[in-house]
Amino acid sequence: MEAILQLAAANILSPPVLFFILGFAGSIAGSQLTLPEAVAKTLSIYLMLAIGFKGGVALAAEGLTLALMLALLAGIVLSALIPLVAFFILQRISKLPRIDAAAAAAHYGSISIVTFVAATQAVRSIGLEPEGFMVAVAAAMETPAILVALFLARSAAKQRKAADPDAGEGLLQEVFLNSSVVVLMGAFVIGAVTGAEGMAAIEGFIVVPFTGVLCLFLLDMGAVAGRGMAQARKVLDARLVGFGLFMPFIGAAMALPFALIAGLSTGGVALLMTLAASASYIAVPAAMRLALPEARPSIYLSLSLGVTFPMNLTIGIPAYAAVARLVTGG
Amino acid sequence: MEAILQLAAANILSPPVLFFILGFAGSIAGSQLTLPEAVAKTLSIYLMLAIGFKGGVALAAEGLTLALMLALLAGIVLSALIPLVAFFILQRISKLPRIDAAAAAAHYGSISIVTFVAATQAVRSIGLEPEGFMVAVAAAMETPAILVALFLARSAAKQRKAADPDAGEGLLQEVFLNSSVVVLMGAFVIGAVTGAEGMAAIEGFIVVPFTGVLCLFLLDMGAVAGRGMAQARKVLDARLVGFGLFMPFIGAAMALPFALIAGLSTGGVALLMTLAASASYIAVPAAMRLALPEARPSIYLSLSLGVTFPMNLTIGIPAYAAVARLVTGG
Amino acid sequence: MEAILQLAAANILSPPVLFFILGFAGSIAGSQLTLPEAVAKTLSIYLMLAIGFKGGVALAAEGLTLALMLALLAGIVLSALIPLVAFFILQRISKLPRIDAAAAAAHYGSISIVTFVAATQAVRSIGLEPEGFMVAVAAAMETPAILVALFLARSAAKQRKAADPDAGEGLLQEVFLNSSVVVLMGAFVIGAVTGAEGMAAIEGFIVVPFTGVLCLFLLDMGAVAGRGMAQARKVLDARLVGFGLFMPFIGAAMALPFALIAGLSTGGVALLMTLAASASYIAVPAAMRLALPEARPSIYLSLSLGVTFPMNLTIGIPAYAAVARLVTGG
Amino acid sequence: MKTHAKKQMTVICEMPVMHRITRVLDKVPVTGYTVFPALSGRGSEGTWDRDRIIGDAGRMVMIVSVMSVEQADVAIDRIYEALEPQMGIITVADVDVLRPERF
Amino acid sequence: MKTHAKKQMTVICEMPVMHRITRVLDKVPVTGYTVFPALSGRGSEGTWDRDRIIGDAGRMVMIVSVMSVEQADVAIDRIYEALEPQMGIITVADVDVLRPERF
Amino acid sequence: MKTHAKKQMTVICEMPVMHRITRVLDKVPVTGYTVFPALSGRGSEGTWDRDRIIGDAGRMVMIVSVMSVEQADVAIDRIYEALEPQMGIITVADVDVLRPERF
Numbered sequence A, B, C: 001m002e003a004i005l006q007l008a009a010a011n012i013l014s015p016p017v018l019f020f021i022l023g024f025a026g027s028i029a030g031s032q033l034t035l036p037e038a039v040a041k042t043l044s045i046y047l048m049l050a051i052g053f054k055g056g057v058a059l060a061a062e063g064l065t066l067a068l069m070l071a072l073l074a075g076i077v078l079s080a081l082i083p084l085v086a087f088f089i090l091q092r093i094s095k096l097p098r099i100d101a102a103a104a105a106a107h108y109g110s111i112s113i114v115t116f117v118a119a120t121q122a123v124r125s126i127g128l129e130p131e132g133f134m135v136a137v138a139a140a141m142e143t144p145a146i147l148v149a150l151f152l153a154r155s156a157a158k159q160r161k162a163a164d165p166d167a168g169e170g171l172l173q174e175v176f177l178n179s180s181v182v183v184l185m186g187a188f189v190i191g192a193v194t195g196a197e198g199m200a201a202i203e204g205f206i207v208v209p210f211t212g213v214l215c216l217f218l219l220d221m222g223a224v225a226g227r228g229m230a231q232a233r234k235v236l237d238a239r240l241v242g243f244g245l246f247m248p249f250i251g252a253a254m255a256l257p258f259a260l261i262a263g264l265s266t267g268g269v270a271l272l273m274t275l276a277a278s279a280s281y282i283a284v285p286a287a288m289r290l291a292l293p294e295a296r297p298s299i300y301l302s303l304s305l306g307v308t309f310p311m312n313l314t315i316g317i318p319a320y321a322a323v324a325r326l327v328t329g330g
Numbered sequence D, E, F: 001m002k003t004h005a006k007k008q009m010t011v012i013c014e015m016p017v018m019h020r021i022t023r024v025l026d027k028v029p030v031t032g033y034t035v036f037p038a039l040s041g042r043g044s045e046g047t048w049d050r051d052r053i054i055g056d057a058g059r060m061v062m063i064v065s066v067m068s069v070e071q072a073d074v075a076i077d078r079i080y081e082a083l084e085p086q087m088g089i090i091t092v093a094d095v096d097v098l099r100p101e102r103f
């Protein structure tokens, strides 16, 4: 228990989390502090490129293993399963219309790449070396949840297809070619292909400044999340806030057996739990605006960005890491 | 004297100042060379984050001292006093309307954070180690000048409050929660909390590329200042230009006794003089547009950006550093 | 021959080229993956600043030589000569209107700075040290081609001057003060002035992350080129595509004797060939929109960006390097 | 110089929906359109600000297309349908254009 | 499809003044507004360019709000008052809208 | 409050041509103009997207200038001439302004 608290304290007192808190507090106090849209978008591409490449280089060293296949499979199953659980819970505890519940549920099946990056950083800082291929698992978990949510919401949504036969086009592109999957997997493959030599060529860019760039990005994310939380107070009741706080732990708990069966290392277990616990706030909202426009973004964005994201970043990650250590004895 | 000239030459021939001159000359020759707004804004956040964090780490090593309190006090008093002096001088030597004089005076009480960053760099490059807490002094000097200027201009300005009871709101937020103060002080506190360990985690971002980023930013600032100077030729007469050139030395001279009483190191003395000498061109102009819209931005922006800023960057900084060395024997 | 293939494989499998291919393939598959305009513009300024500065530092070490003068002269002559050859070929093999042919020809006389940067990187990675002054040669080759193209097109273009006496103004500024020439030559001069000491101050910015930044930029350029290539399929017939693929080799062949006469090193020969082979897609298109608005940008942009640029980056550069090695025995 | 009466249709909509609208315009067909990015705004769901949201959901753009009266008649119904469940507004205004051959 | 006559009010003003104007619109009240960033311009004080100034002073934005004729009558006086000492321009134009329930 | 009838001239043109148009407006003379950046669009040459092109060729901006009817008469012919061989569109619309002394 003491170990867990120590871990939590170390996580909270790390520069990335402190900068997140700075942005969060500043935003709630009313400061105009944010990065311009163009820069925030670029930093997120940078983080995905760096984390993808590092994962690929690690894979090149480890070689393809059965664990990779199992972990990919686990990720896909989790991404499809979690929305069902989330939807069920939401229907029970809240009076959200079916369509809002389906849209919110989709966010919890998909992932937050920034949470994943922060977790990787945190897990490494306590001496664990997660499998390189966890990046591929993250990419694989981005989209199945969206399809499940569409299925859940189908009865509620009007038949938009009839009105515009091409309506699905934009959606599918959004879902399968969204740039985060392309950058993440592309950099992963390039890292795997160029290996240690490629790493030597570009580590001055993707390793040396990495933690600092993460700080700058989390400063901005803190401001965005702070705004999301201010919004949350207006649109979410106590039960929904509770959902946003506890659903991650349910997701993480669901991931644990999968992670153990796949034979992941301690770091890998912590990361799969984090992925399952995290909620999307970029890819899924955009897809929902197209597929389920009647679902209210104020609900699902407040939940994932204003409640779940800050919780994961400060409390969730050290908790998942601690559990992973306990369970694997790592 | 020779030492002073050497210092000046070394300053002028350093990459940051040369890139500033490149931007300045290119702009006057008519080149379109500038960084996009979004990037310039981000670079300035980066510089503040880096300088704030480094200051905090230094403070963690030094510990809290009486000098810190004294220096903070000195900064606040200077920031309030300098506008009064500047206003008095402007009223004497120029025919500026009272309201223009008050607005211009406010700029000289506040500070230019880029000038501060460049001075820190220059002072370090000649082997001086200024106190880490000078960052906090810089932050403290940003705003008192604005309040004094409002007071100076009150009689001249119409009673805008009557028309819009919330008019002051935006202004106060602009003044006290402007993002430069938040980033600077936030990074300072995080640096102080995480200390050497935090520095180890992010120095690849805030130390390794720092001087180079400063070069890129000053290339852009040179272009902006060059444009300001072209403007200055049109709107400022010889007396106002003279004010822009000499007021910094008056400010620096006012700072000297304060710096000595506060017991600052040689580097600290040079920095407090630079802060007093520098004039704001971001926070104060925005506040003036709200508080004193009748004051002409062409006057105060040309003065602070087109005259004072380039003077400080090329001649002022080495001069203040030389005086600080002479006086402290450092 | 084996050596050539090895070189080509090494080039294709380097991270920068692989990221280019990722962007290219992603774009053709329909992904929305691009950097925001503001960031792409900044990265290109960064690359020019870095490559210019490094060239200047190298020059400071080498000293001014006759070769520099000869190489500059060679560059200017090539830039003026290549459009004539390109125009002649286009008139023979295609049915392009005279004005479209002149506009397209201008692009091949001028240069692509990204191709130059990638070639410098590739040439260094195989142990060659090109002359630092090649940067100045690149800058000198940017503009003569534009003037030649205007001359070629004069008879075809209407007399726009009559309508607007200032029409030429914007054009001349565009041609001679375009920001790439200013940054490239400015950084070159600053590098030469500050030498090794200046390099020590800013290498954390312009050397450490350089290759990685190039990767990020080429990811974006790949997406842009992929779009250009999609366009190319619609507007270019087989003969024009053939021109875009083979004209670079003609330009490179023309450069070879000049490079040998100027007495360049093996790396320098490879770079002059690359410069001659590369086609502009920033400065020249903008100038053409002003000077020859009737010429179709879809033709010349598709050619230079969609055909020639990817060819040079993947096949051209290793080929020119291999020829340079063969011929100089380097 | 003689000018010619046309309609300017302006749609302020969310980024993810943009392609749905431009596809409708392509099918009318109109000769062209131009899209402008918005910085911030307020609607029934409260305020938004480009730098304070992430992702495209809630980010508004303005699509402007100048067209003939006949094209406008066709476009209006179809855009209404495509935008129906979405946030945003649709306006039509009278403008005079030069170079009528371009519309 | 039936369209409905409304007023489109457009204010081009400096960034620091923007919130003053939107606060006025909030109080009218109007149902919404959208703000667009300007790139450059020229006025009585000469030219400006987004990339060549720093800070918000002198940076212009365009606030667009579509409203009923009655709202426009109220808004006009109040915006005039708020903008009176400031740079910038205020225009009102006739537009037809779809989905009138949104205004 | 009394408003005053003016003309709003809007030119959507390529970035490299922008200065040619603003120079024409300067000579009319008009009291000012504001330029807005476009994000993407479609015309006779197909679609374009700000983030997917490099350089200024093909990048569109919108120049907006509010002026008197007399100024508009002068401006129209000259802008037509300047833009004649170029891509883009020119529209003129009726607007009412406050603060007529500014035009």
Ligand SMILES: Nc1ncnc2c1ncn2[C@@H]1O[C@H](COP(=O)(O)O)[C@@H](O)[C@H]1O
Pocket: D012, D040, D041, D042, D043, D044, D045, D046, D047, D048, D060, D086, D087, D088, D089, E030, E031, E032, E033, E034, E035, E064, E065, E066, E067, E103
């Ligand atoms: N009356 C209006 N005038 C201009 N823009 C509006 C108006 N109403 C809504 N908007 C824009 O459309 C977005 C969505 O509004 P709504 O559809 O009311 O949720 C707002 O954030 C504004 O950017």
Ligand SMILES: Nc1ncnc2c1ncn2[C@@H]1O[C@H](COP(=O)(O)O)[C@@H](O)[C@H]1O
Pocket: E012, E040, E041, E042, E043, E044, E045, E046, E047, E048, E060, E086, E087, E088, E089, F030, F031, F032, F033, F034, F035, F064, F065, F066, F067, F103
């Ligand atoms: N007649 C006009 N049409 C469009 N924009 C204008 C006009 N006059 C001024 N502006 C804009 O408002 C800013 C300030 O103008 P002024 O109030 O004249 O100092 C200018 O820089 C332009 O961006």
Ligand SMILES: Nc1ncnc2c1ncn2[C@@H]1O[C@H](COP(=O)(O)O)[C@@H](O)[C@H]1O
Pocket: D030, D031, D032, D033, D034, D035, D064, D065, D066, D067, D103, F012, F040, F041, F042, F043, F044, F045, F046, F047, F048, F060, F086, F087, F088, F089
């Ligand atoms: N009818 C139109 N309405 C609005 N914008 C247009 C229209 N036609 C063309 N444009 C814009 O002008 C650019 C060039 O069009 P064009 O002159 O047809 O090649 C397009 O990419 C659009 O951004």
Ligand code: NA
Pocket: A082, A107, A108, A109, A110, A111, A112, A251, A275, A276, A277, A278, A279, A280
């Ligand atoms: Na999840």
Ligand code: NA
Pocket: B082, B107, B108, B109, B110, B111, B112, B251, B275, B276, B277, B278, B279, B280
């Ligand atoms: Na000062």
Ligand code: NA
Pocket: C082, C107, C108, C109, C110, C111, C112, C251, C275, C276, C277, C278, C279, C280
């Ligand atoms: Na060439």
